[in-house]
Amino acid sequence: MIRRFSCEFVSPFSKISLPTDITLHHTELSPPSRAILLVAKVLGIKLELKNVDMPNGEHLTPEFLKINPQQTVPVIVDSGVAVYESHAIAAYLCDSYAKDDKLYPRDHVKRAHINARLHFDTGYLFAQFSALFEDIFVYGATEAPPKVLTHLRKCYDIMERFLESGPFLCGDHLSIADISCITTLTSVESFVPIEKSRHPKLVKWIATMKSFSFYELNRTGAHDVQEMMRNKMKENKELAEGSAEKTN
Numbered sequence: 657m658i659r660r661f662s663c664e665f666v667s668p669f670s671k672i673s674l675p676t677d678i679t680l681h682h683t684e685l686s687p688p689s690r691a692i693l694l695v696a697k698v699l700g701i702k703l704e705l706k707n708v709d710m711p712n713g714e715h716l717t718p719e720f721l722k723i724n725p726q727q728t729v730p731v732i733v734d735s736g737v738a739v740y741e742s743h744a745i746a747a748y749l750c751d752s753y754a755k756d757d758k759l760y761p762r763d764h765v766k767r768a769h770i771n772a773r774l775h776f777d778t779g780y781l782f783a784q785f786s787a788l789f790e791d792i793f794v795y796g797a798t799e800a801p802p803k804v805l806t807h808l809r810k811c812y813d814i815m816e817r818f819l820e821s822g823p824f825l826c827g828d829h830l831s832i833a834d835i836s837c838i839t840t841l842t843s844v845e846s847f848v849p850i851e852k853s854r855h856p857k858l859v860k861w862i863a864t865m866k867s868f869s870f871y872e873l874n875r876t877g878a879h880d881v882q883e884m885m886r887n888k889m890k891e892n893k894e895l896a897e898g899s900a901e902k903t904n
Contacts, residue, residue, distance in 0.1 A: 674753055679704045681723070681731040684877040685884065687785060687839040688742030689730040694835045695746045697870040699754055703732075743774045746832040760832050769826045773818065773833035781811050782840045788847065792885050798893040800847045808848045812855050815841075819857035823864060830868075838865040842878040 680696070680703040682689035696703050708714050708729050715727045723738040724731045731740040732748075739748050750760035761767050788804045791797040815825070815837070822828045825837060841862070852859045865871060 674699075674701055675734060677704070677735060678702075679706055679733045681706050681708050681720070681733070682729050683708050683710055685881040686729050687782065687843045687878070687881075688836070690839040690874045690877050691742050691832075691836045692730045692732070692745050692749075693873045694839065694870045695749055695759070695832055697873055698759060698830075698835070699749055701749060701753055743778065743832070743836060746836065750832060758829055758831075766826065770831045770833045773825045773831075774836055776814065776818075777833070777836045777840055780807075780814065781837060784808050784811060785840055785844050788844060789885065792888050792892065796892045796896070798889055798896055800889075805848050808844060811841075812848070812850055812858055815861075816855045816858050819861055823861065825861070834861075834865060838862070838871070839874050839878065842874060843881050846882050 678696075678701065680689075680692055682692065682705065684690065684707075693703070708720070710729070714720060715724075715729065721727060723733060724740040726740060728740065730742055730745060731738060732745050733739075734748075734752075739745050747760055750757070754760070757763075760770060784804050784807050787807075788800060791801050791804070818825045824830050825833045845862075850859055850862070866875075
């Protein structure tokens with residue numbers, strides 16, 4: 657069954673005139689950036705990749721501000737047109753270049769359901785990744801905040817309910833909502849391991865998503881960003897202990 661889904665969605669698009677000049681401004685550690693890499697792979701779109709050096713403030717430069725006033729990644733520039741926010745980019749690529757509408761249906765009801773899952777990613781799932789990252793790198797957290805972990809478990813519960821209607825988040829077919837959510841979830845899952853006994857459908861969905869060939873574009877970045885957060889927490893703890901010793 658999993659292999660059937662893979663064959664259905666990863667195929668060449670000979671009938672579509674695909675673009676050759678789309679630039680993706682991104683960073684591999686960013687789950688939304690990786691989501692666009694995956695969507696483009698499914699659609700057969702080749703992207704010119706430009707890594708944004710965010711640690712050194714490249715996203716704050718006047719040049720970057722011209723293409724994205726929010727100063728975030730990802731951003732695409734397609735024949736001079738800039739589109740930012742990963743969900744907007746994914747929808748744009750589907751509407752502009754997909755050979756059919758399976759990934760982002762034109763049917764109003766189906767699209768509304770997918771949009772709802774995308775908003776779930778923004779407002780619930782990615783919000784927890786963002787909170788965790790900020791607590792560690794801005795506020796010096798030495799361990800994952802319990803509140804974030806609690807909210808992540810609630811996200812798992814919600815996703816389990818989503819999957820009651822089929823193998824994917826919106827039923828029987830892969831959509832951009834699945835791609836967006838898998839890049840986020842796999843960037844935090846090691847902090848709150850998913851229990852098969854409690855979330856069997858979610859565990860199966862993750863396995864299905866990881867079976868697609870396009871998932872390889874997510875694997876390294878998802879692993880590395882979690883490692884980076886853990887290393888930073890360790891560093892924060894050592895600094896805190898050193899400060900405590902000096903005080904005493």
